[in-house]
Amino acid sequence: MYEKVNPAHPDKIADRIAGALVDLAYAQEPDPRIAVEVLLGHHMCHIIVETSTHLSAETVESIAHRIAGNLALNYTEVAQDAHLSDNQRDGFRCGDNGIFKGMCITPEQKELSRIARSIYDRYPTDGKYILDGDRLILCQSNAPADELKALFPQAEVNPLGDWTGGPDVDSGATNRKLGSDMADGVTGGGPHGKDLSKADVSVNVYAFLKAQETGKAVELCCAIGDDTVDGRPYAEIVEICREYIHSVGGFEKFAEWGLV
Template identity: 65%
Template sequence: MIEKVNPSHPDKVADRIAGAIVDLAYKKEENPKIAVEVLLGHGVVNLIIESSVNISNAEAEDIVSRITKRTDLKVSLVMVAQDPILASNQDGGIRCGDNGIFRGVPLTEEERTLSKIAHDIYERYPSDGKYVLGNGKLIICQSNAKTEDLKKLYPNAVINPLGDWVGGTDVDAGATNRKLGSDMAQSVSGGGLMGKDLSKADVSVNIYAFLKAQKTGKPVELFCAIGDTEIDGKPYREIVEIARNYITRIGGFEKFAEWGLF
C-alpha cells in the first residue's frame, strides 16, 4: 500500500518553501551549506535556517507569498550561521555531511499507479489532496472538487469520506519532511530529503540509492558516517554530482519538493 500527497498539501507547501530557499542559496554561492525547517499553518509561517549564506526577511517573505499565493501570512524567520564544527567538515573537499542509513527500493506497479493518479487529479484540481492505494482499494481526498464529479472519474474509489472540503494551511498545519512515504515510497530511511544542500547525505545518498535501485531492479542499503569520503565504492563527491545532476534535470530543489522521488 502507498500514500501520495500533492504539491498543495500543507506538508508539501512547507517542503516547497524550504526547497525554494535552498535554490536561492545556490544562486548566491556555488556550494552553500544550508538546512531549512518550515512549520506553517493558520496564518503563520515559521522558518529556521542554518546556512553559510544569508537569506533576508524580504527574500523569505517573497518566496512564501509566491508559493502560498497569499500576502497576509506572518513570516517569522530565524537565520543563523551553520555550526562551525559541522562547517569545517567540508574544508578542503566534499565529504559526507551526516551520519545515517539509507535504502533504495524499486518502485512497485501499485506505487507507479498511485503516482499517476495523483498527478492526473492534481492537473485537474490544483489544490490540497491526499491519495491512498492498497489491496485494490483507492481512497481519494481532494479539496475544492465536487465529490460527485470525482466519482464519475473514479467510480470504484472511496472519495472525500467527509464530503466536499476546502483544504489548505488554514485547515491543517504543514511541516518539512513529514511526508517521507509520499516522497520515497518504500525507500524511507534515515533523515528527510527536503530543505538541505547536496553535501547532506539525507539528500544525496537517498537520491543515489533510489536511482540505483530503479536502475538495477534490486534493493540498495547503504550507511555512512559524517566525514566519509567514500560510499558504495564511490568517492562522495561523485554521489553528490549524481544527485546534483538529478536535481538540475528536474528543475531545482523547489521542483523536487513538489512530488519527491516519484
C-alpha cells in the first residue's frame, strides 16, 4: 500500500519553493548553511529562512511566484544560530540528532510512481494517488475523469467527484508529504529545504542509496556534532548526497518527487 502526490500538490509546491531557495544559497556560496520553512495557501505564502547567505527579497518573491503563482509573500530571514554554525566551522559534522531508515523500493511503489509521473506529464495539476494491491485510486484536479478512466480502466477516479485542487483551496507546508517522498523509509527528519550539512538531508539520502545498493534495510542514528556516521566520515556522506542531488538537477528538482 502506497500513496504518491505530484509536484502540483500544495505540500509539494512548498517543498519546491524551499528547494529552490536552497539552490539559490548554493549559487551564492559553495557550502551555505540554510534551513527553509514554507507555508502557503489561499493567496498567501509565508517563508522563514535561517541562512548564512543573504537572499534578496525580490529574488525570493520571484521564485515563489514562478512555482506557486501570484501569491502574496511574507518573507522572514534570520541568521543561523551561532552555536550550530560553530559546529561546522572546521569541516562537516552532523548537523542534527536523528534516527534514519533506508528501505528498498518495492515493485508496488515503483509502479505507482510510474503511474503518477505519466499522469502528471499529461495533466500538470494537483494530484494524489493510492495503490493497494489491485486497487488504484486516482484523484487528479482539472483532468477529465473519462480520459483518466480510458488510461486506467481499473482505477477509481475522483471518488467524490471533480475537485479544483491547488493552493487556492488547500494549504501546503514543507516536508508534510514524507510518505510520498520516502515511502517505507519515513523517519522524523524531512529532507527538503535544508543544506547538505543537515543530517535530515544527507543521512536520509545516504541510507536510501545504501538500501538500494545492498538490497537490505538500513537503520542509522546520529547526534549533533558527530564526525562519523555508519563508520564513514560525515564529510564523505555529505559528498555522496551532493552528487545525488546534483544528478537529479538540484534541490528544487529533488523536491518534485522525492526519493521514490
